[in-house]
Amino acid sequence: MNITTLIKEAMNSITSNKVRSFLTMLGIFIGVGAVIAMMSVGQGAQNSITDSLSTLGTQTLYLTPGNFTENVRNAQNLTNDDIEAISRLECVEIAAPVVSSQSYTISQSNGKTANATVTGVVPGYRTVGNYDMMLGSFITQENIDSKEMVAVIGTEINESLFGAKNSSSIGETIRIMGQPYRVIGVLEEKGSTTIGTSQDRNVFIPLSTAQSRLMTRQKNTVSQASILVKSEYTLEEAQAAIESLLQERHGIFEGNPNDFTIMNVQEILNAVSSIMSTFTLFLGGVAAISLLVGGIGIMNIMLVTVSERTREIGLRKALGAKKGDILAQFLVESSVLSLVGGLLGIAFGLLLAFGIARIAAMTGTELHVSVNPVIILGATLFSIAVGLFFGVYPANKASNLEPVIALRSE
Amino acid sequence: MGDDIGVIHTEHIKKYYIMGDVEVRALNDITLDIYKGELAAIMGPSGSGKSTLMNILGCLDRPTSGIYKLGGELVSEMNDSQLADVRNRKIGFVFQSFNLLPRSTALENVMLPTLYSKNKRNAKQRAIDALEMVGLGSRLNHKPKEMSGGQQQRVAIARALINDPEIIMADEPTGNLDSKSGKEIMELLIRLNKEQGKTIILVTHDPKIGKQVPRVISVFDGMLGSEEEQAELKRWTDVNYSKLDGLKNDKAALADDHAADNIPAAAETGTEGAVAGLANVPETEPKQSEPVSETPEGETEEE
Numbered sequence: 001m002n003i004t005t006l007i008k009e010a011m012n013s014i015t016s017n018k019v020r021s022f023l024t025m026l027g028i029f030i031g032v033g034a035v036i037a038m039m040s041v042g043q044g045a046q047n048s049i050t051d052s053l054s055t056l057g058t059q060t061l062y063l064t065p066g067n068f069t070e071n072v073r074n075a076q077n078l079t080n081d082d083i084e085a086i087s088r089l090e091c092v093e094i095a096a097p098v099v100s101s102q103s104y105t106i107s108q109s110n111g112k113t114a115n116a117t118v119t120g121v122v123p124g125y126r127t128v129g130n131y132d133m134m135l136g137s138f139i140t141q142e143n144i145d146s147k148e149m150v151a152v153i154g155t156e157i158n159e160s161l162f163g164a165k166n167s168s169s170i171g172e173t174i175r176i177m178g179q180p181y182r183v184i185g186v187l188e189e190k191g192s193t194t195i196g197t198s199q200d201r202n203v204f205i206p207l208s209t210a211q212s213r214l215m216t217r218q219k220n221t222v223s224q225a226s227i228l229v230k231s232e233y234t235l236e237e238a239q240a241a242i243e244s245l246l247q248e249r250h251g252i253f254e255g256n257p258n259d260f261t262i263m264n265v266q267e268i269l270n271a272v273s274s275i276m277s278t279f280t281l282f283l284g285g286v287a288a289i290s291l292l293v294g295g296i297g298i299m300n301i302m303l304v305t306v307s308e309r310t311r312e313i314g315l316r317k318a319l320g321a322k323k324g325d326i327l328a329q330f331l332v333e334s335s336v337l338s339l340v341g342g343l344l345g346i347a348f349g350l351l352l353a354f355g356i357a358r359i360a361a362m363t364g365t366e367l368h369v370s371v372n373p374v375i376i377l378g379a380t381l382f383s384i385a386v387g388l389f390f391g392v393y394p395a396n397k398a399s400n401l402e403p404v405i406a407l408r409s410e
Numbered sequence: 411m412g413d414d415i416g417v418i419h420t421e422h423i424k425k426y427y428i429m430g431d432v433e434v435r436a437l438n439d440i441t442l443d444i445y446k447g448e449l450a451a452i453m454g455p456s457g458s459g460k461s462t463l464m465n466i467l468g469c470l471d472r473p474t475s476g477i478y479k480l481g482g483e484l485v486s487e488m489n490d491s492q493l494a495d496v497r498n499r500k501i502g503f504v505f506q507s508f509n510l511l512p513r514s515t516a517l518e519n520v521m522l523p524t525l526y527s528k529n530k531r532n533a534k535q536r537a538i539d540a541l542e543m544v545g546l547g548s549r550l551n552h553k554p555k556e557m558s559g560g561q562q563q564r565v566a567i568a569r570a571l572i573n574d575p576e577i578i579m580a581d582e583p584t585g586n587l588d589s590k591s592g593k594e595i596m597e598l599l600i601r602l603n604k605e606q607g608k609t610i611i612l613v614t615h616d617p618k619i620g621k622q623v624p625r626v627i628s629v630f631d632g633m634l635g636s637e638e639e640q641a642e643l644k645r646w647t648d649v650n651y652s653k654l655d656g657l658k659n660d661k662a663a664l665a666d667d668h669a670a671d672n673i674p675a676a677a678e679t680g681t682e683g684a685v686a687g688l689a690n691v692p693e694t695e696p697k698q699s700e701p702v703s704e705t706p707e708g709e710t711e712e713e
Contacts, residue, residue, distance in 0.1 A: 005525060016513050315509045318470060319569075320498020320526040322491050403470045407505070 003332070010333040013305075014340075021337060024301045027294025028341030028386065029348060032379045034287035036349025041356050042280030043370040049276060053269050060128060061239055062263040063225040075259035076250050077221040080211075085249060086225070089241055091233035094124035097222035099210045106157065106203060107175045114160035116153075116203045118176055120210025128226040136170045136185030143184075143206040147213070151181040154200040155189045165189065174203075179213060181205060235264050294341070295386040302334050302394035313398050314406025326399040334391025335384050342383025346376055415479065416443030417576055417609055418467060423476035423486075425462050425632075436462040437473070438632040444611065446576070449603040451612040453620050454629035461581070463629055464613045468501055468579045469493045481576055498527050502570025506582035508562040510554040510569075516541060517550045520568045527573055540568035544598060560591030567598060577609045578602070584616060596622055 014021045063086070065078045080097065087095035099120040107113045125131075126138045134155065143150050151174060155165040162169040166186075173180050190199040211219050229238040239262050246252075246260055306313070313326055321329075353369045360367040425437035436459045444450055454460040465471040466478065469485055472493070478486040481500055488496065497503075502523075510519045517537055524533040541547055544564040554562050563583060570578050580599065584592030596619060602608045612619060620626050628635035 012513055311509065312511060315505075315511075316522070316526070317494065318468075318497060318503050319523040320494050320573075322494045322526070325526055404465050407470070407509070 006328055006332040007336060009329060010336040013333055014337055020301065024297055024337060025341030025344065027297040028291065028338050028383050029294075029345040031287065031291030031294040032342045032345025032383055033348035033352060034290055035284050036346055036375065036379055037352035037356065038283035038287045039280060039375045040350065040353035040369045040371055041367070042276070042283050043372055043375075044353075044357065044368050046273065046276035046280060047370050048366065048368055049272055050269055053265065053272060058266050058269070059229050059231060059235070060265055061227040061229060061235060061242065062265070063227060063242065064223070064261050064263070065221075065259065066261065067257055067259060068261055070257040072257050072259045078225065078260060079220055080222065082246060082249055083222060083225050085245060086227060086242055089238075089245065091230055091238045091241055093228040093230045094128055095225055095227045096122050096125040096128045097207060097225040098122075098125060099207060099215055099218045099221070099223050101215045101218075101223075104176050104203075104214075106161065108161040109173065109175075112161050114157050114201075116157050116201050118203045118205060118210070118214060120207040120215070121204045122207050124228075125204070125226065128228045131190070132188035134166065134186045134188045135168060136183070138185055139204060139206050144208045147208045148206060149179065149181045149209060149213075150184045150206065151176070152185040152187060152204040153183055154187050154198075154202040156198055156200040157203060158186050176203070176205075176214065235266055239264060291382070291386060295338070295390040298334055298338055298387060299390035299394060301337075302330065302391055303397070305333075306330065306394045306398040309398075310401060310406045313401050314403050314408075317401070317403035318407060323399045326401075327395050330395030330398050331388055331391045334395070335387035338383045338387025338390075339380070342380055342386075345383070346379055349379075415482075416445040416448075417481050418442070418444040418611075419477075419479040420467075420473075421477040423463075423466060423473040423478060425459075425466060425471070426474045435632055437466070440476070440629075440632075440634055442627065442634065444609065444627075446609055447603070447607045448625060449600065449610045449612075449623050450625040450627055451614055451620050451623045452627045452629060453614060453617075454635075455615065458629045459632035460613055460615075460629045462632075464579060464581055464611070467611065468503065469497045494526070498523060499573060500576045502567075502573070502575040502578045504563065504566050504570050504578065504580035504583045506585040508554070508559070508566045508586070510562055510565055512554055515551045515553055516546060516557070516565045516568075519554070519565055520572055522569060523573050529573070533572075536572055537568070540571045541565070543571070544568045558591065559587050560594055563587060563591070563595050564598065567595070567602075571602075575608075577611060579611050579613075581613045582616075583612065584614075584619065 063078065066072075066075060078097075083095050083097040086092055100117055102117075103115045104118050105113055106116050106118075121139055122144060123139055123141055126133075131138070133152075136152070138152055139150070142148070153161075153169070153174070158167055158169055159165045161174060162172065169183050169186060172183050174183060175181070187200070187202065187204075205214065207222075211221075227238070227242065229235055242262060243258065247258065250259055252258060316326060316329075350369075350371065353371075357367045357369045420440055420442050423437055423440040424435070427434045427436055438459075440463060452460045452463060462471070466473050467480075469480065469488075470493075472488075473486055476486060477484070480496060483496065485493070485496060511522065514522075517534070520537040520540055521533050524530050524536070538547070538550065541550060544567050546561060546564055546568065549557065549561065554565070557565070563586075567578075567583075570580075578599070583599065584595050587595060599610055599612070600622065603610050612623065614620065
């Protein structure tokens with residue numbers, strides 16, 4: 001018996017009792033649907049998190065003062081000189097120090113106001129932070145040197161203060177804490193970060209201006225530095241070089257805790273990825289249990305089918321069917337049953353995933369469903385496997401029937 | 411026929427079943443030859459072992475001991491898979507309850523044995539030919555439930571013919587049919603025997619059929635009937651059915667058969683009935699006519 005005949009016979013038998021076949025498929029249908037939905041949504045969430053993390057740059061180290069894990073005596077701040085020294089390291093492309101403070105109220109002469117984080121930056125920060133300009137220019141070295149009162153603003157601030165995201169606000173004056181700043185540039189729209197804060201509500205002013213006028217308590221100290229590592233060096237090498245340089249400058253002896261922290265985006269990315277993968281697998285595993293239950297349902301129905309069709313089995317054997325023929329017939333039948341359920345389940349699962357993404361989008365969380373063809377192929381193969389596995393026992397029972405006994409039964 | 415080996419040849423076939431602690435002897439020492447082109451009926455009361463014999467001859471079951479050769483192949487030593495192959499190639503089955511697949515059309519039902527056969531060439535054409543031969547050429551795509559019992563049985567016969575087997579085994583082929591359809595089926599089987607030379611073995615307890623076939627193999631208690639028992643059976647069938655119009659005679663004849671010797675009058679009429687019935691016998695089986703006609707006389711003389 002060839003496979004097409006087997007499948008035809010199986011379809012024939014499945015369609016002969018539509019309600020029962022449908023109910024049997026339902027188990028696999030829901031199981032596969034749940035697995036696909038969970039995996040797709042989980043994968044989508046993971047992708048959006050890692051995507052937004054990697055906008056921070058995978059060749060970038062973040063240097064902050066303080067130690068988050070250990071107590072340090074006589075902790076020193078990071079100073080402009082520290083950053084200056086770092087930028088002279090062989091492996092460092094750009095070391096961009098920033099000073100930032102709490103959110104300030106920014107006002108405009110037309111009376112409109114907006115709250116924004118104001119950050120003092122250097123020209124290199126544009127490269128490190130992946131900022132593009134929509135209008136005007138970024139902070140320049142001249143602005144820094146002469147401590148000019150200029151600002152570069154994000155699109156949302158531009159919208160809040162001047163009415164539209166792309167309003168031409170170059171040359172206008174905004175006030176931060178009452179101090180007047182001239183707008184010299186508007187940033188390209190960037191969207192929100194992973195934790196949901198908008199990257200378009202930034203206001204950048206020259207580092208020197210910030211240290212000397214706006215955040216006077218931070219004179220000569222920086223709150224963070226983004227360090228772009230040259231592509232021929234690994235992050236680990238750069239991290240080690242910066243660490244030893246700062247230990248020397250801050251007088252930290254071997255074995256004592258550092259009074260600074262170097263964050264490696266790649267490390268964070270890896271950690272987040274692994275957490276999300278585990279989470280996705282966990283969701284998929286929970287869903288897979290319903291697949292198992294569906295499989296048991298198939299076995300149950302196949303057993304009923306075998307005892308209902310004892311006569312047919314006897315007849316087929318009398319007409320020359322061998323043990324293997326009967327085995328194949330029932331295995332194909334249970335696999336087809338399971339496969340059809342699985343295919344419908346894939347469609348259902350995708351629908352469910354896109355539904356969840358739609359609901360998430362309506363509640364304000366952007367979620368892109370990631371349809372992984374491997375998972376779809378896997379679900380298809382797995383549902384065939386479920387049918388085969390749970391069909392073995394009933395099919396074996398059928399194939400072992402003696403033709404005489406099978407024909408005699410009514 | 412003579413000394414050469416028949417298409418079916420058995421030597422001392424025995425079949426025992428173990429039921430609980432008891433050993434049931436379903437067949438006990440059956441030695442028999444059925445030759446190519448024969449039309450034979452296996453007859454016997456229920457429980458006599460005729461179904462067991464049929465199952466073994468049809469390769470559905472293996473004897474506990476003894477030798478069974480089918481067309482020269484030693485079937486009694488084969489494994490399940492080889493038996494299945496022999497059934498597929500050499501035997502066509504016709505069952506009492508037709509055993510058609512209810513969801514398949516007549517054509518698909520007839521093609522069923524070719525699914526398990528190595529010879530799949532022209533399977534569809536062969537099936538159509540077989541259906542035409544049994545007179546159902548116009549009903550190829552009808553499902554069993556759209557056909558009468560007689561038609562269903564003819565589909566079953568077409569199915570038995572498709573692999574061109576040497577032997578057709580029919581287990582009570584008319585058992586579920588009205589007498590008219592039954593007659594048609596018997597005519598079809600006889601025609602297959604005469605025109606195509608098919609060896610046909612019928613299992614039946616219908617005496618009417620016993621009368622229509624040239625050879626009756628009687629089975630009693632798992633053994634082949636002796637000469638006298640064979641004759642007894644033959645006579646019994648004749649008495650019963652040649653005189654259907656004379657109910658009184660019939661009863662009397664039965665009474666005679668069961669040795670109701672204390673009613674001489676009845677015995678006499680019974681003898682008459684039996685003799686009258688025997689008028690038909692020589693036409694079908696001349697060899698057996700003499701012993702058969704002697705037996706009732708002997709019995710009446712004793713009384």
